[in-house]
Every structure is written in C-alpha cells, then in structure tokens.
Amino acid sequence: MDIEVGRMYTLRELASGFSVSERTLTRKLELGELRGYKVGNQWRVRGREWLEYTGALSGPRVFVVANAKGGAGKSTFTTNLAVLRAREGKRVLLIDLDPQGHLATLLNMPVDPDRTTVQLLNEELRLPRTVPGHRDRWHTLWTDLLQSVPGAEEHEALSRVFLVPAHNDLADLERANFHRSKPIEYALREAIEALTLVNPDIDEIWIDTPPNLGSLTRNALMAAHYVVSPFAKSDLGLDGLERLMVLVEQYLEFNPYLRVAGLVMNYGNPRTIMHNEIRETIKGRASLSPYLLESYVSEAERFNQAPRLGVPLVLAEPNSTSAQELRRVLKEMDACVE
Ligand SMILES: Nc1ncnc2c1ncn2[C@@H]1O[C@H](COP(=O)(O)OP(=O)(O)OP(=O)(O)O)[C@@H](O)[C@H]1O
Ligand SMILES: [Mg+2]
Structure with missing residues (x-):
C-alpha cells in the first residue's frame, strides 16, 4: 500500500493495508505511540505520522528563527547555526522567508529572481495532490530551486x-495571495513534505523570517x-517575544510538532545592567522563562563585517569568541529539544 504524507487514513485502511488489527492500532494511538486525530469517535492518521511511526520516513528537522522585532539577529543566527550543522556533517537547507x-547576502550568493521562495510558495505552482504528475512537478521545481552556496572550495562544510x-x-x-480564504498558511509545509519525497538527503531545514508575525x-x-x-x-519590552509565544501556542493546534527550542539573548554583555535586567524580566514571565537559554551571544563588532567576509562568521573566524558562543547556543538548544 502506497502512503501519501498529506492524506488522512482510517484505521480500517491501515489495518488492511499493513496486515495489523484495528485493535492493535487503537491501543498504539491511545498510548500515544502512534499519533492520530479523533473525528467523532473514529481515529484518523495522517500519512506522514504513519510513515514516521513505521520508520519509513525520517524527514528533515525543521527550525524556524523568528522574532517580531527587527534587528534581533535572526538572519545572523539562521546562517551561522545552519552552517555549524553543516560542519557536523549534516546536509542543510536554508529557506529565506524574509x-x-x-x-543570500550573508552567504554571498547572487539571486536569480526566477529561483526563489516566491516560486516555492506561489499558489499557481501548487498542484492538488490528486492531479496526475503532481510529484514530477514538485521534483522539477525543487531541483530548480535548491541551490548550492558559493565557497565550498575554501570551506568544505559549505558543500552541504x-x-x-x-x-x-x-x-x-x-x-x-496570502489573504485569500484558502488555508494558504500550509503552502510551505506542503512544499517541505514534497521535498521529502523528491530529495530525502536533506537532514535539517533552517528558515529565516521577517520581523513581523504575518503570514x-x-x-x-x-x-x-x-x-x-x-x-x-x-x-526590554519583550512584546515581540511574548506575541510570538502566543502565536506558537495557537499553532500547536495545527502543528502538534512545534516546540520552542530556545530564546537566546543577542548583543549580550553581563557587565551591563540591561543584560541582567532583561534576563530577570524573562525569568519572571511564565510564558517565556522555561525557554530562556543560559548561553548568549555577545555584542561584537565583527558581526557587522560578516557580509564583507562572504561566509558566515563561524567559518570565517571559527576561533573567535562569537563563534564559540554560537556553538554553545546550538549545544544547549539541542539538549533542550532532545
Ligand atoms: N551580537 C551582535 N553584535 C553586533 N552586531 C550584531 C550582532 N548580531 C547581529 N548583529 C548585526 O546586527 C544587524 C542585524 O542583525 P540581523 O540582520 O541578523 O537581524 P535580523 O533580526 O535578521 O534583522 P531583520 O529583522 O531586519 O531581518 C546586522 O548588521 C548584524 O550583523
Ligand atoms: Mg533578517
């Protein structure tokens, strides 16, 4: 039986397709070993969850870097943390939603306006799953859009x-497009699910977002x-973070996998009052305090040189304090999410 990641299956379909009893599946669902949704008193299981449960699908882990405030360090963190992953040997895809x-600037890559996230999200390019050729179309689109970044000759990690x-x-x-009545907020999720089918070699995806909580x-x-x-x-107001946390809470209903991996202070300097004050403020707010990481990234002039270096700081100056701090952030984040 062929499973489609986005389709919902009844227990009867899965039981007959995989020669297991419906009773066994119900027990696994009740124990939470298999994820499903109850429609009335009937269980439904999404294709992706079934494939994950059976081990047939181990798709990429997807990280989003977000904060409604501008200049917080989103793009800096996205590029550096993703590249640190590539240094660990992972194949990493960055998606720019800003x-x-x-x-592209930080990775020194020229942009072809016909090969961007516009094409990825453009509704016209999205075909209903039921249309024949849907998979081929995605294959062509992803093959075209997924671009290598320059610099792999000097920094081997960039080849990944x-x-x-x-x-x-x-x-x-x-x-x-995004204000139509259709649930357009699924566009990227559908695209990533399609990537899993056409290019299963990507281990992690890192998404950079604009300084707002729009679509x-x-x-x-x-x-x-x-x-x-x-x-x-x-x-100090922290309203960008608080609004983000409210949104994450709301999105759990649609995306039960969503977790906060960490709130990370940037431009830190523990010798200043502001540094300590903001940490205390966060610790005092129940919606934020569980996610505050101990590690932080200090304010450092070298970040402003980064676009001129052509490669992210963790590669250009791997022994700098800033690179060490970014590695520490990633390590602490991993300990929180595993
Ligand atoms: N720790 C730091 N110390 C000094 N400068 C930094 C630090 N982190 C980032 N910067 C610089 O601050 C500027 C803003 O950072 P960045 O572009 O990463 O923020 P952003 O959240 O992506 O901004 P936007 O909301 O506009 O997308 C950049 O010029 C960057 O080089
Ligand atoms: Mg940015």
Missing part, C-alpha cells in the same frame, strides 16, 4: 549547504518542528 533576502533565497517580490506575493512567519510556524528566537538585550 523579502529583504538577507540570507543549500539555499532557496528570497526576493523582494515575496512581499507582493504575501499581499496578493510568511505563520507559514514557517506551520512547517517547523522548532522555534529559535534571538532577542536583543535592549528589547
């Missing part, structure tokens, strides 16, 4: 980094497993 397109860059037109797409960020929350949120030590 129309500003900073990931791929990017779907953003283009300014993404802002138009958001305005034009592009919501698309990312619908598709992600983990949210990472850098915040500036000067962001």
